[in-house]
Amino acid sequence: MGVDPTAAAPGDGARPRLDRELILDAAQAIVAKEGIGKLTMRRIGAELGADPTAVYRHFRNKHELLIELADRLFGIGPDLDPGLSRRDMLRAELRYAMYRYRAHPDLAMLLAVQPDDTPSLQRIADRMLGLLAEMGLSPRDAAQMFQLIENHIVGVGLYYALIEHGDDPRLLDAEAMRRVYALLPADEYPHAVAAAPHLFPDLDAAFDLGTDVILDAVERLALTGDPGHPTHDDGASTP
């Protein structure tokens, strides 16, 4: 009697017993509302209406909590129209992965340094490797191109994230960034000045361009067994 654990509501005062799920819900809510920078143990405690140190009864430390939170956020994959070509499916998978990275770069980096790869990451890897195989790549080539794809995603996703979650609004103004390069001394930075109007392109377009470059290489690899140099070389071109 006394406190009824079933009558718990967010503003109510009463609160069900904590468990990992409940804590992760709170953490996820904080990240969604205020960003990962504000995700502190004390903030989680406040969100739960509990003492911050109560969390330590369920998670060994903050790192363990973050890993689990990251796995939860990375667990969801895209819904793919099975009628799409392999190439288009791979494109969609890549875009989706980049968006995951872009949305939660800090958590993604945490997962990346985690030696015990989580099921989410393993499923993503399996899906992409499967598509590459179906496009005609040997397991070895698939693994190599998969590494390229991962790097591509990390590079763009991270750049995106830095710009969006950075606290300096000027980063979002590509026009202003171009102007900086346009106004450099032309004798010292001739090429930068010349290319200034085209620098800092739309990142979505840049990502797609990179994806196409990689997918072209994949198809070329599937056709000829060679990444395919465009030179009219008659011999060794790969060092």
Added chain:
Amino acid sequence: MGVDPTAAAPGDGARPRLDRELILDAAQAIVAKEGIGKLTMRRIGAELGADPTAVYRHFRNKHELLIELADRLFGIGPDLDPGLSRRDMLRAELRYAMYRYRAHPDLAMLLAVQPDDTPSLQRIADRMLGLLAEMGLSPRDAAQMFQLIENHIVGVGLYYALIEHGDDPRLLDAEAMRRVYALLPADEYPHAVAAAPHLFPDLDAAFDLGTDVILDAVERLALTGDPGHPTHDDGASTP
């Protein structure tokens, strides 16, 4: 009980007056010896044999110090043999940039979110854009491929850095990581298991492969004005 500045410094004896250069030297020494994780204001003070807060007489805050330190570390460029082909020079430039990133990923990310691009970054951009132009690209194409190159560098450099500067030694053991994937349930992760022996390739090789894919696209763009999809009209050079 005044402190005698001419007789009180650990090791060296007298400590001259502080200035930005001296402080940056100390900071750089700490980063080199113990990594950026140990670079705290208090640690800098200890390295200088001075009170930690003295640093604030020369730098507005830690961020400003880090930006300046990053610019210093990124200022040095590669010595290029002028006899090299444009492609090889670009390859060298790319490798060098990746190594910079790899060596100081945190500082590199700090520079990336800095709206006022530092001279080091501007010089690097100018050099690469110049090489792309000399390979036959229009300023617009050069800017686009430059973005691709940046992403490539960030992706690989960051991945490298995470593995090397991560505190978990298991990350360095690619063989062990492959084993993890090899031992996954084959019915659930068929493609991951099949590709397991070839996953986690040597990152230097992966970087070079990615570089070649990009440079191939650059040359194709220079020749045809088109990134070049490997469709049937493509005269494959190597069977």
Added chain:
DNA sequence: ACATCGCTGTCAACGCTGTTGACTTCGGCG
């Protein structure tokens, strides 16, 4: 030459972080 004033370094302290150990309370089980 003396007084002045700003720059530099020192010290103590604030608010924040993750984390620990001791204490209390709750809930299920014999």
Added chain:
DNA sequence: CGCCGAAGTCAACAGCGTTGACAGCGATGT
């Protein structure tokens, strides 16, 4: 009912970046 481990609370520690008040050095103006 009584027990006992799990769960929650409280105070505290060590570390972080940073601030404001104070003290000495050094150059400067008269």
